[in-house]
Amino acid sequence: xxxxxxxxxxxPPNRCRDCPLRVLPNFxxxxxxxxxxxxxxxxxxxxxxxxxxxYAEGDASSEVSTLFDGWAFRYKTTEDGRRQILDFAVPGSFxxxxxxxxxxxxxxxxxxxxxSMCILSRxxxxxxxRTDPAIAGFMAGIGRSEQAILxxxxxxxxxxxxxxxxxxxLLELRFRWCAHRPDPGDTIHLPLGQAHIADALxxxxxxxxxxxxxxxxxxxxxxxxxRLSIPDIAAASERYGYGPQYIVPRPLx
Amino acid sequence: xxxxxxxxxxxPPNRCRDCPLRVLPNFxxxxxxxxxxxxxxxxxxxxxxxxxxxYAEGDASSEVSTLFDGWAFRYKTTEDGRRQILDFAVPGSFxxxxxxxxxxxxxxxxxxxxxSMCILSRxxxxxxxRTDPAIAGFMAGIGRSEQAILxxxxxxxxxxxxxxxxxxxLLELRFRWCAHRPDPGDTIHLPLGQAHIADALxxxxxxxxxxxxxxxxxxxxxxxxxRLSIPDIAAASERYGYGPQYIVPRPLx
DNA sequence: CGGCCTGTTGAGCCGATTCAACAGCCGTGG
DNA sequence: CCACGGCTGTTGAATCGGCTCAACAGGCCG
Numbered sequence: 001x002x003x004x005x006x007x008x009x010x011x012p013p014n015r016c017r018d019c020p021l022r023v024l025p026n027f028x029x030x031x032x033x034x035x036x037x038x039x040x041x042x043x044x045x046x047x048x049x050x051x052x053x054x055y056a057e058g059d060a061s062s063e064v065s066t067l068f069d070g071w072a073f074r075y076k077t078t079e080d081g082r083r084q085i086l087d088f089a090v091p092g093s094f095x096x097x098x099x100x101x102x103x104x105x106x107x108x109x110x111x112x113x114x115x116s117m118c119i120l121s122r123x124x125x126x127x128x129x130r131t132d133p134a135i136a137g138f139m140a141g142i143g144r145s146e147q148a149i150l151x152x153x154x155x156x157x158x159x160x161x162x163x164x165x166x167x168x169x170l171l172e173l174r175f176r177w178c179a180h181r182p183d184p185g186d187t188i189h190l191p192l193g194q195a196h197i198a199d200a201l202x203x204x205x206x207x208x209x210x211x212x213x214x215x216x217x218x219x220x221x222x223x224x225x226x227r228l229s230i231p232d233i234a235a236a237s238e239r240y241g242y243g244p245q246y247i248v249p250r251p252l253x
Numbered sequence: 254x255x256x257x258x259x260x261x262x263x264x265p266p267n268r269c270r271d272c273p274l275r276v277l278p279n280f281x282x283x284x285x286x287x288x289x290x291x292x293x294x295x296x297x298x299x300x301x302x303x304x305x306x307x308y309a310e311g312d313a314s315s316e317v318s319t320l321f322d323g324w325a326f327r328y329k330t331t332e333d334g335r336r337q338i339l340d341f342a343v344p345g346s347f348x349x350x351x352x353x354x355x356x357x358x359x360x361x362x363x364x365x366x367x368x369s370m371c372i373l374s375r376x377x378x379x380x381x382x383r384t385d386p387a388i389a390g391f392m393a394g395i396g397r398s399e400q401a402i403l404x405x406x407x408x409x410x411x412x413x414x415x416x417x418x419x420x421x422x423l424l425e426l427r428f429r430w431c432a433h434r435p436d437p438g439d440t441i442h443l444p445l446g447q448a449h450i451a452d453a454l455x456x457x458x459x460x461x462x463x464x465x466x467x468x469x470x471x472x473x474x475x476x477x478x479x480r481l482s483i484p485d486i487a488a489a490s491e492r493y494g495y496g497p498q499y500i501v502p503r504p505l506x
Numbered sequence: 507c508g509g510c511c512t513g514t515t516g517a518g519c520c521g522a523t524t525c526a527a528c529a530g531c532c533g534t535g536g
Numbered sequence: 537c538c539a540c541g542g543c544t545g546t547t548g549a550a551t552c553g554g555c556t557c558a559a560c561a562g563g564c565c566g
Contacts, residue, residue, distance in 0.1 A: 076404060079494035082412040086404050097397040100498045106401050129390045136389030137382045143396020144350040148359050150403045151329060151339050157410045158455030159335040162522075193544065202411030207522055209545060224545090241332035245353045415554075446512065460554055462513060477513090 009069040009114040012045055016118075019252075021068065021092050026179040027252035028141065034134035038253065041124035046117045050191075054109040054117065055095060061104055064096025064122050066253050070115030071191050075199070076107045085200035087149060088112075088192075090176055092252050094142050096122065112191045120253075138251040145250045152246050157202050165201045166211045167240035170221055170228055175244045190228040262322040262367040265298055269371075272505075274321065274345050279432040280505035281394065287387040291506065294377035299370045303444075307362040307370065308348060314356055317349025317375050319506050323368030324444050328452070329360045338453035340402060341365075341445075343429055345505050347395050349375065365444045373506075391504040398503040405499050410455050418454045419464045420493035423474055423481055428497045443481040450476075 013019060016039045022029055030038070043063065048054065054065075054072060072089040086107055089095070095117075100106040128135040152172070156165040170190075177188060198208035216222040220236040222229045230236050237243065265272060269292045275282055283291070296316065301307065307318075307325060325342040339360055342348070348370075353359040381388040405425070409418045426443060451461035469475040473489040475482045483489050490496065 076408050078408055078412045084408045084411045086407055097393065097400065099397070099501065100401065101501050102498065106499055107404060129393060130386050133383050133386045133389045136386045136393055140350065140382060140389055140392030140396055143393055143400060144352070147350065147396060147400060147403065148353065150400065150407070151360060153407060154339055154403070154410065155329050155331055155337045157407065158337045158453075159331045195544080200411075204523055205545085206524080206547090209547090210522090213546080245355065246359055248352065248354050448512080457555055458513085459515090459556080463515085463554090466514080 009047060009116040011047075011116055012068040012118055015039065016042060019068075021180070021252055024092075024180040024252075026249050027092060028138075028249050029252065030138060031134050034132055034138075037128050037132055037135060038120070041120045041128060043119045043121050046119050048111050048115050048117070050111055050113050052111045052115075054111060054115070055105050055107075057105055057108045059105045061096070061099050062122055063119050064094070064125050065117045065119045067091055067093045067095070068116045068118055071112040072109055072115055073112060073196065073200075074107050074109050083199045084202070085196060087146065087153070088173060088176075088200075091180065092250060094253055096120075096125070097139065097143055097146075112196075135253075138253055141251040142253070145248050148246045148248060153200075162201070162203055162207060162211045163214060164240050165203075166197060166208065167215060167221055167236065168242050169197060169200060170215075170223055171230070171233070171237060171240070171242045172244070172247070174228060174230060174233070175247055179247070186231045187227055187229040189226055190223065191226050262300060262369040264300075264369055265321040265371055268292065269295065272321075274433070274505055277345075277433040277505075279502050280345060281391075281502050282505065283391060284387050287385055287391075290381050290385055290388065291373070294373045294381060296372045296374050299372050301364050301368050301370070303364055303366050305364045305368075307364060307368070308358050308360075310358055310361045312358045314349075314352050314358055315375055316372050317347070317378050318370045318372045320344055320346045320348070321369045321371055324365040325362055325368055326365060326449065326453075327360050327362050336452045337455070338449060340399065340406070341426060341429075341453075344433065345503060347506050349373075349378070350392065350396055350399075365449075388506075391506055394504040395506070398501050401499045401501060406453075415454070415456055415460060415464045416467060417493050418456075419450060419461065420468060420474055420489065421495050422450060422453060423468075423476055424483070424486070424490060424493070424495045425497070425500070427481060427483060427486070428500055432500070439484045440480055440482040442479055443476065444479050446479075 017032065017035045021027060046065070057077060067089050069091055072093070074086040074089065076084050076086060078084065089109065095109055098106050129139055156168050160168065173190060174188060177190070178184060194208045194212060195205045198205040201208070203211070212223055216224070220230065220232065220239055270285065270288045274280060299318070310330060320342050322344055325346070327339040327342065329337050329339060331337065342362065348362055351359050382392055409421050413421065427441060430441060431437060447461045447465065448458045451458040454461070456464070465476055473483065473485065473492055
């Protein structure tokens with residue numbers, strides 16, 4: 001299923017302490033000693049093409065990892081084969097707090113672009129959690145920041161109209177993506193298809209298309225050919241009732 | 254809004270190490286030294302009636318707490334005044350990993366029955382997280398177990414039909430409630446109204462009613478007058494595609 | 507007794523779905 | 537080189553699940 005890598009994802013440095021993500025403002029940073037512990041737990045770097053499965057539902061859970069570059073998404077498949085996208089992952093996202101009762105992955109992760117990941121030994125990270133309060137506290141903080149986003153997704157799917165929900169999702173993704181780079185202006189590259197938006201919000205892909213057309217007609221948000229354009233973010237947030245307060249600075253493992 | 258307390262919730266013991274929850278099988282337990290640290294962070298016990306607001310959205314976040322007895326639920330209110338129930342809380346549930354960008358509560362919590370809570374100093378717990386890996390690891394574990402439940406709720410709302418979603422929710426609540434007591438037989442007391450089910454699943458309360466009637470007619474699950482009856486859990490799980498693997502033993506703070 | 511809250515039922519409507527056809531793009535293979 | 541199939545996106549038509557509005561029943565409390 002993994003297509004050939006057309007564009008290479010950036011490679012992380014060999015030493016965690018040189019990680020360029022670590023200095024970005026939306027990440028809470030880790031004490032140098034804790035970074036050294038992490039470095040020790042680090043196993044390898046992995047590079048996968050767009051469409052690749054990073055983790056499958058039910059996989060044995062022998063490693064954890066951090067997304068260094070690229071986009072991915074988490075999803076679950078229901079009994080009848082439908083797909084619910086749970087969240088989108090951006091650089092800095094952590095994969096590993098997701099074991100079910102049998103110790104396996106409770107959801108799957110798939111790459112949207114070529115990605116590079118820093119792989120860590122689950123065993124060593126578990127040990128760090130038990131011995132290094134900085135690391136353990138980070139895990140808690142990661143859980144907390146992801147939870148806030150999940151809460152918002154629940155509101156999106158449960159309570160909002162399809163138009164508002166799509167607008168919220170696109171605004172959220174813009175905020176989260178731009179949190180770790182200088183303001184890129186009106187338009188960003190957002191490597192999703194309409195089917196991803198549909199599956200994230202519980203809509204049919206046909207209806208997701210109609211909603212996107214409607215948003216474009218309303219003039220505040222347009223998304224096509226993987227280009228998300230929001231010329232006036234304040235106006236769009238106002239119009240669709242969006243507020244980004246729930247996005248908190250995340251610990252970067 | 255808080256009605257008078259008609260039935261008293263049970264009171265926790267003065268010493269955390271004597272906590273009767275701590276010995277129940279679905280809780281991961283804490284080392285005695287860590288329990289001693291918790292004891293030190295403990296401020297008081299609070300007792301509230303059914304309908305009381307434990308925490309309001311936007312409240313300053315100066316304490317954290319554990320639900321010792323009773324039922325409660327977490328919710329968010331959307332811009333247009335609708336309510337999304339995020340999760341239900343049972344004894345052992347933790348309140349406190351929910352700060353928004355301003356450090357305030359990002360959701361509200363309301364009691365369904367009389368409740369008693371063990372209140373802890375946020376400051377002291379934060380310190381414990383930074384110094385005691387056992388406590389910090391517990392926080393991470395709490396986040397992880399709650400996240401698994403949220404994932405399932407997303408699937409419920411996003412992908413499943415109303416009938417399946419209600420069935421899943423009721424089965425989940427039965428599993429979670431019965432995880433910490435001896436098997437109570439076919440019928441349990443579930444202190445929800447139909448409006449709670451509706452708001453948890455993004456349904457109108459009229460439709461929630463019709464779905465409950467339909468479930469009763471199908472003969473496997475019935476819920477009325479706060480009595481949930483599932484005579485044959487295996488058959489109901491099979492019929493509605495439910496599996497409880499995502500419910501993992503939770504750390505009890 | 508009357509008010510209020512929860513639950514129940516009917517009627518009509520609307521948002522979203524399904525099914526279907528088609529257009530454009532891209533990569534593959536003849 | 538063009539022909540083809542596959543994938544994503546677009547649009548129309550018909551259908552349906554769930555919503556809104558509305559009326560009413562029962563229980564509980566003042």
